[in-house]
Amino acid sequence: MSSTQSFRLASESGVGSQIDCDKPLSFIFNGKSYPGYAGDTLASALLANGVDVVNRSFKYSRPRGIVAAGAEEPNAIVQLGSSEAAQVPNVRATQQTLFDGLTARSTNGWPDAQRDMMGLIGKLGGPFMPVGFYYKTFKAPASMWLTYEKYIRKAAGLGRAPTESDPDIYDHMNRHCEVLVIGAGPAGLMAALAAASSGVRVILCDEQPVFGGSLLDSAETIDGMAAFDWALDAVERLAALENVTLLPRTTANGYFDHNFVTLHERRTEHLGDTAPTLDGRRQPRSRLHRIRARHVVLASGAHERPLVYAGNDVPGNLVAGALSTYIRRYAVRPGKRLVLSTTNDYAYRTALDWQNAGGEVVAVADARANPDGELVERAKAAGIRIISGSAVVEATSDRKGHRVNGARVAAIDIEGFRVSGEVELLNCDTVATSGGYSPVVHLAAHTGVRPVWRDDILGFVPGQTIAAFEGFGVVGAAAGVYAAAGVFESAVTQVKRALASDGIDAEEVQIPIVETFREGAAVAMYQVPHDKPTMRAPKQFVDLQNDVTAAAIELATKEGFESIEHVKRYTAMGFGTDQGKLGNINGMAITARCLGQTIPQTGTTVFRPNYTPVNFGAIVGRHCRELFDPERYTAMHQWHVEHGAKFEDVGQWKRPWYYPQKRRERADGKLESMHEAVVRECRAVREKVGVLDASTLGKIDIQGPDAREFLGRIYTNGWEKLAVGKARYGLMCKDDGMVMDDGVTTCLADNHFLMTTTTGGAAAILEWLELWHQTEWPELEVYFTSVTDHWATMTLTGPEARNLLSELTDIDLDRDSFKFMEWREGIVAGVPARVYRISFTGELSFEVNVQANYAMQVWEALFDHGEKYGLTPYGTETMHVLRAEKGFIIVGQDTDGSMTPEDLGMHWCVGYNKPYSWIGKRALTRSDTRREDRKQLVGLKPLEANVVLEEGAQIVLDPKQAIPMRMVGHVTSSYYSPTLEHGFALAVVKGGHKRLGEKVYLPMPDGVTHVAEVVGSIFYDPKGQRQNI
Amino acid sequence: MFHIYCPYCAEYREEEEFHPKGQAHIARPADPTATSDDTWGEYLFFRDNPRGVHHELWVHAVGCRKFFNITRDTRSYAILETYRMGDQPSVTAESMILAERDAECGVTSTATMQGVPS
Amino acid sequence: MPRFAYFDPHPAQAVTTQSPLHHFVASASGEGSAVALREHAFLDHLILRGEPAVMIDVVQSVLGLTLPTEPQTLVLGDAGSLQWLSPDEWLLIVAAGDGFRLQRALCEALGKSHFSIVDVSGGQTVLELHGECAVAVLMKSTVYDVDPGRFPVGKGVTSVFAKATAVIRRVGEERWELIVRRSFADYCLRWLLDAGEEYGIDYQPAKARVASARKSASNMEAVS
């Protein structure tokens, strides 16, 4: 197979530290099969096979090749996956480890990147698309933007999500450590070693599969070892320590307040399309680590900055360091004849590597007049031609633009931004450039730190740490320290300082001895001048991923965009998944040049999480499908399931909504509709007996000598006279006078009460009670404890309720001895129970409460005895109809945080004369709450019996008025009443209490206008006789 | 994602365990009936929104269920101090200004993050 | 006038008794599973509230346990376990049927001081995690730092568990307990089984409840 890998170096050459030539693999790119080796990245394997064009550009549809070797790669963005379910968009080929059978496609380009139809026909109206094209072309009408956007996205091909369900699982892991080290290059390894020696917990992560960073490509020796071997040794030493967690293939993507960092670990992406199982057990494909660190050491290194020159996007143009990486790690030399253009000494290593790997270095164009560093001398000694004071002003290409075929080199005047000499055309197939290094400050920027420019290193470094990120430090190249000795030193110093701040003396760590060499000063150059002005020269790309050119930035500044943030948004520079890794500094430098400013005057843009894309699976973890949200079950849940209940979500609770039965009159065995079931359930309650699982109601046990006083302050009504054995309905307001909850509270003993709350309000009300107790009235002796889950509650209701219950209990149920709003203790179906005679349906009701573990015993006994009484289970829908018929409100449905007790017509529940100014009282006498035109709760009876008004429908007084009509209220609850054989509703209407008997109108979107009469809110048994039978 | 020192649990806990409850030290007027509508409205609805030091009421909802106060810098999100109900803050906007002035004069501040050694 | 109405919830005769997880059956992941999960159902759980000064002696004399006053600690003794939940709140877990007796004994001993004792036995259950990967499963589930080096035996906290809450405590070298609310128990168990799959996880349901742990003649018991 390797015969086709024509750019792969022979294994005797001694390079290729990451690959295993004994393990050949095959993969498919754009439908074609290629060979590669274990350890390859997709990018190195493509280069080994001579695949020059890997993508089409986003805007101009130009052929693009691999430029870099890591996270900063802007072009080689692929769609991964051999099946629909396994599709993953936006994968960088430079970060994707090769596996056998890997299947990838170019993200852009149809039918493929080599033969791009969009490019031939001219994408979106011709190849000439000026900056701001989308804004200018598609700005109006605004309503069409969605249509345009769809087309633009399709043409641009931004990758696509799979349409089938992901077969993989993902998860999260919460980790805590004293020192988190981000990046395992020389600085990170050193920092981890220094921190680990003190015994504190250390986490070291790196986005690459192998730790070592730049050491993996380095020709240096450290402590007398090859840099590569030193790295291996350091990793081994760390791996042996129990207090160290090593996370390779793990990118630190976001850095949040108080040293909270998210790490994205790609656990199985290098093994296959989907995660393999281990002993039949599924393994998470990727994992999001949520790290809380005491100290964060950012050792994220630096990205080499390419130069900006004409034709710099043609395949065959790479950043210099990437060539060294491909040669040294993957034994790939992706060309024969190299021209290198540099502003600094470091790039000379690439020329030497290229030559050592058997390639021809045609020339090094050095922008400096007198390069004289030690590496330069080595290159000279190796016979490499060096053209000083010059640069590659343009890379030329074949007709299709598929590969570099020459470099135009000329003497340049950097200060004057002009070509100062003759242009020489050099024959080559590869152009490598280095404009220096940009420290990777992205994560530092997430903290809110503004990077600061340093002229001495020609780059931005993180500025002063802000207070919420105490314990954050930057080391090595990320801090602008490039020489190996300084890198190690900075790492040890930072770790020592960090630990010392916690009173920990770090062990003395030996700083490795590295060879130092004389380094020549670099020169500042970003955009290379061309023999034509920028606007007329061939395109000089700044941001390859977003197709932003130097000319576009120049045009933007001419059009008046002066702030770098505006230039960024106008040109799209540094957008999306790229986050400006290669292009941002160059873009800023060009902006600065156009505006006649310095780079620090121009400033920098803000980098945001995530540093590289994170798949949704990792973000979601296992909070998906059946585990998306907790489902809370009552003790009778299994019974409801077995009896065919349909469930309604009430908060996180699953409550039976209704129980559809097979329709007796029909042979097809079809289930009742909801309407049919609710009619049947309502009739059962009104005529016989029904039972509701009411266990979800919030229950709070209240004990203490001041319990009664507390209730008086927190409820609107009075509690001082409630006797043991009695229960009372209570209404709770916020201090603004608006109703927030309601429920029945029972006096169990003199210092002991049981409060019930709405199902949804349980947790919030407990917190509300604690709030007032802890912050305003700590002197009151009272304790609150939630007992919601402890008790199972079954509401037996209907005229037969007493007859049924009496078969099962020793409690005297006589109407005169066990009165309405009283409770008794006794045995029900063999189980100790508290029984409350309270009613939410208007019928005779007994609420049976037992410890939840025994609930099923009682529930089933009720049905064992209930058949002869017509016992029918009913759900929340029937409950709603029955309570609405009685005008009982549901807080949160008939109220919305703007209704006072008086608005609800519940002045009977307000104790204005209570001595303490209870919560909400004062607000009820504010001028606003006394207004007579407030929305007030009333009943609505549609004139047509079968009309059920829509909940939320707006109410008007005059249906003939012009739109927009004056709305005076809306429907809050609306049902069909089987008892009344009529639709009915509760509604809030301005000044409604004085409108009884008036007609109101409800114009609907379909043109129909319903007419209803304003009536009292109690539709059924207004005297409340039925609960007293 | 804040890391908050609960003065009752006496350790740092994750933000997910807490609920914010708004501005701290809002006292309910002792005699509500004696307050004017304006005063009562002020108590109910008006809150500070400073750029800088802010005292906030929080509750360790998934934890000890105790309410306590946080002094937080709304610019940096740094938590300067946490303290129990009924206690007064030792870090305030005024004390910060004084501390900055002292720092300029070379006096070192003894205030630690969140008022406790970590 | 009785001050508190305590209630013995346990029936005198054998009745259908269901733990919150009664609908789960035992499951095993096969050879080499690294987490064992089981439910300890039907224990009596009491919430004690009061100032430490009020509680400490009474707890010692009635329960034979030293009231934990250090945050995040619990004591294990013959009577059961007692865990600090808050400066004035503790969780007492005792054998099935002991709760009501202890509730009255504590109440009597505490006399006229201000306190509260609440039976929450039906409202929560205990899950035990055991095995070398128990900690890893917990790390997937809670934001609390459960590193065994930081979380010694005898420590217990209330924290976030998945999207629910739980009391998390370490009762042995590789033995952890979760106390979860009844209504969330199904969700928590499904979460644990899912999170443990990677390592292999076995589940053992609770032992059936022994009939009648009832120790008092009447369930109606008012304490004055």
Ligand SMILES: [Zn+2]
């Ligand atoms: Zn706390």
